[in-house]
Amino acid sequence: xxxxxxxxxxxxxxxxxxxxxxxxxxxxxxxxxxxxxxxxxxxxxxxxxxxxxxxxxxxxxxxxxxxxxxxxxxxxxxxxxxxxxxxxxxxxxxxxxxxxxxxxxxxxxxxxxxxxxxxxxxxxxxxxxxxxxxxxxxxxxxxxxxxxxxxxxxxxxxxxxxxxxxxxxxxxxxxxxxxxxxxxxxxxxxxxxxxxxxxxxxxxxxxxxxxxxxxxxxxxxxxxxxxxxxxxxxxxxxxxxxxxxxxxxxxxxxxxxxxxxxxxxxxxxxxxxxxxxxxxxxxxxxxxxxxxxxxxxxxxxxxxxxxxxxxxxxxxxxxxxxxxxxxxxxxxxxxxxxxxxxxxxxxxxxxxxxxxxxxxxxxxxxxxxx
Numbered sequence: 001x002x003x004x005x006x007x008x009x010x011x012x013x014x015x016x017x018x019x020x021x022x023x024x025x026x027x028x029x030x031x032x033x034x035x036x037x038x039x040x041x042x043x044x045x046x047x048x049x050x051x052x053x054x055x056x057x058x059x060x061x062x063x064x065x066x067x068x069x070x071x072x073x074x075x076x077x078x079x080x081x082x083x084x085x086x087x088x089x090x091x092x093x094x095x096x097x098x099x100x101x102x103x104x105x106x107x108x109x110x111x112x113x114x115x116x117x118x119x120x121x122x123x124x125x126x127x128x129x130x131x132x133x134x135x136x137x138x139x140x141x142x143x144x145x146x147x148x149x150x151x152x153x154x155x156x157x158x159x160x161x162x163x164x165x166x167x168x169x170x171x172x173x174x175x176x177x178x179x180x181x182x183x184x185x186x187x188x189x190x191x192x193x194x195x196x197x198x199x200x201x202x203x204x205x206x207x208x209x210x211x212x213x214x215x216x217x218x219x220x221x222x223x224x225x226x227x228x229x230x231x232x233x234x235x236x237x238x239x240x241x242x243x244x245x246x247x248x249x250x251x252x253x254x255x256x257x258x259x260x261x262x263x264x265x266x267x268x269x270x271x272x273x274x275x276x277x278x279x280x281x282x283x284x285x286x287x288x289x290x291x292x293x294x295x296x297x298x299x300x301x302x303x304x305x306x307x308x309x310x311x312x313x314x315x316x317x318x319x320x321x322x323x324x325x326x327x328x329x330x331x332x333x334x335x336x337x338x339x340x341x342x343x344x345x346x347x348x349x350x351x352x353x354x355x356x357x358x359x360x361x362x363x364x365x366x367x368x369x370x
Contacts, residue, residue, distance in 0.1 A: 013227060022051045023301060025329065046332060047093055048093065048094055060072065062104065065157075102178055106184050108183050134202065137194055175228045176228075178229070181269060183234070190208050205250065231260055233264070233266065235286025237274060266302070279303065297320040300321070304323075304327070
């Protein structure tokens with residue numbers, strides 16, 4: 001029986017064996033941007049998840065582009081060597097395609113780790129740094145005012161994205177995703193809530209898209225032609241006067257014209273005043289609209305934890321892939337359960353085959369026969 005969730009999908013020269021994606025998930029556990037044993041365990045674990053694609057957490061292109069001092073980076077030789085160690089380990093135990101998400105936190109940077117308060121680090125704390133944004137508008141009243149980027153500084157950050165992408169090429173990642181969502185720097189350029197510039201990068205939708213599009217074009221120019229390049233967007237800000245789904249449709253068309261291969265439709269993050277009603281698939285309307293109104297392949301996210309629901313999303317052509325984050329953290333073998341509940345036979349690492357549904361009685365019989 002053909003089950004949509006477990007059908008392969010081709011993105012340029014990369015074939016994903018199914019439509020399940022391990023979403024990028026910040027771990028806040030790096031040292032000066034470098035991955036360590038935690039990342040080895042974390043990504044190694046998901047390498048054996050049965051998903052069709054594994055994407056590294058948001059990875060900063062500059063030290064000041066990190067969300068917290070514990071965030072991952074790819075801006076130094078030390079960062080690159082540390083990730084090479086992790087990737088080598090993952091590839092020794094699995095053939096899962098692995099991607100990386102490049103990011104810059106913008107005005108939401110210099111923050112405490114979630115379990116240490118999540119808010120901004122005090123400006124007189126030696127761990128803090130000056131944040132940057134399209135406009136000098138703080139995230140909230142208790143957040144510091146970011147430095148408004150000059151065009152020269154914007155060019156520097158774009159060059160940092162390109163340099164980090166070149167490092168990712170050397171590391172041999174199969175896919176790259178650029179982070180244009182969740183209120184971080186590139187989303188800040190897109191949203192009128194954070195972008196109040198008076199030059200050609202602010203004001204109209206066309207102007208607010210100018211820098212994100214130029215960034216995609218620059219990265220696509222050095223990223224291998226046979227490898228997919230995607231973008232994660234906030235399909236809506238969930239806030240009055242902010243970025244809307246109609247804007248995401250236009251952006252997606254422009255991204256595709258420049259060589260973008262898919263968009264992940266997330267949402268929110270630009271303001272604490274957002275109004276979100278949480279429920280399974282709460283971000284699906286954005287993915288559906290982009291899928292319906294463009295020819296861009298779409299990845300859906302947002303509390304998609306029921307295998308039948310995930311399969312319906314693909315089967316009913318609401319999205320092309322589904323990505324799980326918190327659900328996968330809680331249940332790292334979620335694809336195994338999804339396959340079982342949907343009646344699909346999948347392969348398991350031979351060391352784990354005795355855990356397969358139906359294998360226990362056989363193993364018990366073989367053991368007692370002896």
